[in-house]
Amino acid sequence: MERHERIARAIALSGKKKGEIAALCGVANSAVTQWISGESKSLRPENLYALAKATGFRAEWLAIGEGSETEAYESNVASTRQPIESFRYPVISWVAAGAWAEAVEPFPPGFSDRYELSDYNSKGPAFWLEVKGDSMTSPVGTSITEGTLILVDTEADVQSGKLVIAKLADSDQATFKKLVDDGGRRYLKPLNPAYPTEMCAENCRIVGVVVRALQKL
Structure with a gap:
């Protein structure tokens, strides 16, 4: 299903008229018509967020067809559609992620020109990173391939077994690994067994926990 077809479906099932959708999204009626017809090839993140909120459909599904259309809410009377909130986070570089631990103001105005x-x-400031390399690609179980976008929450609970972004003292970049606690010592373990496990000692800082993964086809 093409993006404009998903948008048309969402608007139709929302029960709202094009004029109502336009008003809720802060655009002209003609813009909504172009979204539905596919004449408009671009859709600003703020418009996508507003459209998701207006229709109750997930922004990620509207944008790229990822995941379910909506979150399902059921009651003992009937199932209902509920508006699903979407949140906008910057896509940053691995160097910028590594600098997070030392930065006084990690995200100054205009820090990123790309958002997802x-x-x-x-729970706290969050950002997207695009996975590089195959150290987190596993032949079995959880596998995060190169090119996947991962969402990092800098204030999520850090626990053993979580996938984390860490900063080692001898590197200017962040690294993506699984945090493992063994006998009171913490290690950074790649999901790919071909790569070595590193110790997360005192000079290792956990930047944040990976809470979402978005793989674009």
């Missing part, structure tokens, strides 16, 4: 949406409401 998620239904995850972060």
Whole structure:
């Protein structure tokens, strides 16, 4: 299903008229018509967020067809559609992620020119990273392939077994690994067994916990 077809479906099932959708999104009626017809090839993140909120459909599904259309809510009377909130987070570089631990103001105005949406409401400042390399690609179980966008919450609970972004003292970049606690010592373990496990000692800082993964086809 093409994006404009998903948008048309969401608007139709929302029960709202195009004029109502336009008003809720802060755009002209003609813009909504172009979204539905596919004439408009671009859709600003703020418009996508507003459209998701207006229709009750997930922004990620509207944008790229990822995941379910909506979150399901059921009662003992009937199932209902509920508006799903979407949140906008910047996509940053691995060097910028590594600098997070030392930065006084990690995200100054104009820090990033690219943003992605998620239904995850972060506990603290959050950002997306694009996975590089195959150290987290596993032949079995959880596998995060190169090119996947991962969402990092800098104030999520850090626990053993979580996938984390860490900063080692001898590197200017962040690293993506699984945090493992063994006998009171913490280690950073890749999901790919071909790569070595590193110790997360005193000079190792956990930048945040990976809470979402978005793989674009």
